[in-house]
Amino acid sequence: xxxxxxxxxxxxxxxxxxxxxxxxxxxxxxxxxxxxxxxxxxxxxxxxxxxxxxxxxxxxxxxxxxxxxxxxxxxxxxxxxxxxxxxxxxxxxxxxxxxxxxxxxxxxxxxxxxxxxxxxxxxxxxxxxxxxxxxxxxxxxxxxxxxxxxxxxxxxxxxxxxxxxxxxxxxxxxxxxxxxxxxxxxxxxxxxxxxxxxxxxxxxxxxxxxxxxxxxxxxxxxxxxxxxxxxxxxxxxxxxxxxxxxxxxxxxxxxxxxxxxxxxxxxxxxxxxxxxxxxxxxxxxxxxxxxxxxxxxxxxxxxxxxxxxxxxxxxxxxxxxxxxxxxxxxxxxxxxxxxxxxxxxxxxxxxxxxxxxxxxxxxxxxxxxxxxxxxxxxxxxxxxxxxxxxxxxxxxxxxxxxxxxxxxxxxxxxxxxxxxxxxxxxxxxxxxxxxxxxxxxxxxxxxxxxxxxxxxxxxxxxxxxxxxxxxxxxxxxxxxxxxxxxxxxxxxxxxxx
Numbered sequence: 001x002x003x004x005x006x007x008x009x010x011x012x013x014x015x016x017x018x019x020x021x022x023x024x025x026x027x028x029x030x031x032x033x034x035x036x037x038x039x040x041x042x043x044x045x046x047x048x049x050x051x052x053x054x055x056x057x058x059x060x061x062x063x064x065x066x067x068x069x070x071x072x073x074x075x076x077x078x079x080x081x082x083x084x085x086x087x088x089x090x091x092x093x094x095x096x097x098x099x100x101x102x103x104x105x106x107x108x109x110x111x112x113x114x115x116x117x118x119x120x121x122x123x124x125x126x127x128x129x130x131x132x133x134x135x136x137x138x139x140x141x142x143x144x145x146x147x148x149x150x151x152x153x154x155x156x157x158x159x160x161x162x163x164x165x166x167x168x169x170x171x172x173x174x175x176x177x178x179x180x181x182x183x184x185x186x187x188x189x190x191x192x193x194x195x196x197x198x199x200x201x202x203x204x205x206x207x208x209x210x211x212x213x214x215x216x217x218x219x220x221x222x223x224x225x226x227x228x229x230x231x232x233x234x235x236x237x238x239x240x241x242x243x244x245x246x247x248x249x250x251x252x253x254x255x256x257x258x259x260x261x262x263x264x265x266x267x268x269x270x271x272x273x274x275x276x277x278x279x280x281x282x283x284x285x286x287x288x289x290x291x292x293x294x295x296x297x298x299x300x301x302x303x304x305x306x307x308x309x310x311x312x313x314x315x316x317x318x319x320x321x322x323x324x325x326x327x328x329x330x331x332x333x334x335x336x337x338x339x340x341x342x343x344x345x346x347x348x349x350x351x352x353x354x355x356x357x358x359x360x361x362x363x364x365x366x367x368x369x370x371x372x373x374x375x376x377x378x379x380x381x382x383x384x385x386x387x388x389x390x391x392x393x394x395x396x397x398x399x400x401x402x403x404x405x406x407x408x409x410x411x412x413x414x415x416x417x418x419x420x421x422x423x424x425x426x427x428x429x430x431x432x433x434x435x436x437x438x439x440x441x442x443x444x445x446x447x448x449x450x451x452x453x454x455x456x457x458x459x460x461x462x463x464x465x466x467x468x469x470x471x472x473x474x475x476x477x478x479x480x481x482x483x484x485x486x487x488x489x490x491x492x493x494x495x496x497x
Contacts, residue, residue: 001284002227002258005189005196007170010223011035011062012200012213015042023048023055029200030214034223035060037097037197039206040084041067041074047084049091062116063088064097070120071207082108089114095143100136107139116195117141121148125155125176133162133172143171143194147207150176150184153264153272157279159184160191164283167192177208179240183233183262185211186220186245190260191283196222209240218486219246220260221253229258231285232471235273235300235314236293239263241411241436243457243489244291247464248471250484255472259288269296273303277316289315289471291464294408297352300324308384310352313467327466328353332360334462335431335454336402339365344398346370347387348418349406350377353433357404358385369396371419372407394420402429410440410456417441426450435460439495448497457493 012033016022022038029036036059040047053061065081066072074081085096085108097116098107107115117139119132125148126132136144150156159176163184166172173193175184189196198213199205216222234244240263248261266272269292280287292300292312301309304324311324339345343366347357350372358381361368368387372378375389382389390396400423409418411434419442424430430446435456439447443455461478468476482490 002229003190003284004225004227005220005222006225008189008193008196008222009035009060010196010198010213010216011037011060013037013039013197013206013210014200014204015039015206017042017044019043019045019048019051023052025200026055029059030217032217033059033198033200033213035062036200037062037064037206039064039066039072040088041065041072042206047088049088049093053092060095061093062095062097063093066097066120067099067102069101070099070118071122078102078104078108082110086110097145098141100139105139107141112140113142115139115141116143116145118145118147122177124149124151125158129158130162133166133174137166137169137171141171143173145195146172146174148176149178149208150181151178152180152267153276156180156184156264157275160187160279160283163188163193164191170194177210179209179238179265181209182211182240183264185209186216186222186260186262187283187285189220189222190228190285214486214488215246219249220262221249226253227258228260228285230260230288231280232259232261232288233276233290234261234263234293235266235269235290235296237265237267237295238408238411239265239293242293243435243460243485243493244464246485246489247461247481248291248468251468251472251476251481254484255474257472259471260285266296269299270303286318287316289313291467294353295351297328298355300352310355312352312356312463313470315470325466325470326356327463327470329356329360330466331459331462332357332404332431333363335459336360336364336366336429339367340401343367343401344369345402345404346390346393346398346400346419346423347404347406348372350374350381351406354404354406355381355385357406357431357433358382358387361402361404362386366402369393369398369400393423400428402431404431404433405440405442406433408434410434410442411436415441417445421445421449424449424451427452430454431459432456433459435493437492439493443495444497447495453495455495457495
């Protein structure tokens with residue numbers, strides 16, 4: 001049976017220090033997002049409630065006064081909270097958030113039909129999760145919201161099962177904070193969550209792991225018609241930065257396929273893929289396939305019956321079978337030309353992406369040197385792929401015509417170059433696996449120094465085209481996938497010097 005998230009009310013959350021900046025943020029909220037949550041606890045002055053209501057005219061407006069004990073800045077009494085939230089209702093706000101711990105069973109005596117009864121736990125996922133949800137719903141508030149820190153896949157699956165069990169009531173919203181909770185934010189609306197919260201602006205999250213409201217709308221179809229019968233996922237240790245959900249969900253919608261692609265952070269692919277698939281089946285959203293990223297690409301090969309091989313794509317059969325592919329290697333083969341005479345290449349890293357890079361370079365006739373932080377891993381990889389390990393590339397006495405950064409260095413803004421800048425001279429082919437807004441340090445340095453750059457965003461689209469063909473059974477190109485991305489997303493990843 002297909003599920004949909006079109007009945008979920010999507011709200012963009014905003015917190016600002018002054019009334020002027022809070023009201024001014026109205027012009028930045030995507031016009032298609034129907035609701036806004038104003039974090040009044042973030043204000044450093046008395047809120048001008050009528051002016052704020054006027055600034056967000058035409059939208060469902062929620063006033064929130066989050067206490068310090070639940071991750072906010074409000075340190076006043078229950079009576080002070082009741083006065084301020086009551087004034088917000090009098091000023092025309094549609095809803096107010098009342099923490100059960102502060103407002104008690106009577107919810108500060110405010111009208112229940114205009115209340116979001118909430119509870120937040122930043123310490124983890126409590127053992128009495130289901131009981132807490134029951135207490136919230138029992139208040140009789142129009143909406144009940146339970147948000148906890150998800151510390152791993154097990155916590156996230158508990159939240160999804162809870163949401164599914166109470167989703168038919170149309171009142172509970174339950175999801176997890178943090179990277180491990182990302183997929184619960186995307187999936188809880190399909191399991192009956194009444195509300196969904198996203199940040200109004202990039203970088204303005206009001207809770208850990210909060211997605212952009214526009215992405216909840218565009219990428220995950222929260223608050224609009226889209227029927228979903230099965231899932232695909234990105235499986236990795238770090239998934240929050242990934243553009244894969246935007247790429248694959250746009251392709252699924254273009255083809256009219258009832259699939260949804262979500263990011264799932266794991267601690268162990270080998271031990272957690274079974275529980276994940278079981279839970280997805282139980283929730284009515286079977287997992288059909290996955291992209292696999294750092295650090296699980298070699299584990300993916302073993303799962304698919306190819307131990308020692310690198311795989312970045314898994315396909316799951318109804319009979320329990322697992323098929324696999326390596327579209328990273330295909331993308332690298334497309335990016336790397338035939339080697340010039342005595343052409344030497346350097347690969348940085350010793351993980352799954354490094355293996356794919358070495359294999360592609362060797363296939364194109366290059367002599368490959370390998371440099372990695374972990375000498376033992378580098379030696380094992382080099383021995384199996386026909387490469388040579390070098391402890392210091394700058395001292396190897398080799399002029400490298402191609403350099404592949406197959407390390408995660410570059411995902412974070414403060415990451416250093418993965419190699420000496422002197423290696424990235426004019427005409428050198430620089431291939432970067434990581435990607436981030438504005439380009440990684442490696443990509444920007446290479447571009448400034450005249451190297452021929454294949455940046456991580458370009459590589460991502462190329463490997464995603466191969467994955468998309470496997471997921472959908474229809475051919476795709478990097479260009480066609482890029483064309484389907486919202487311009488606000490693709491523009492972020494243009495490499496600037």
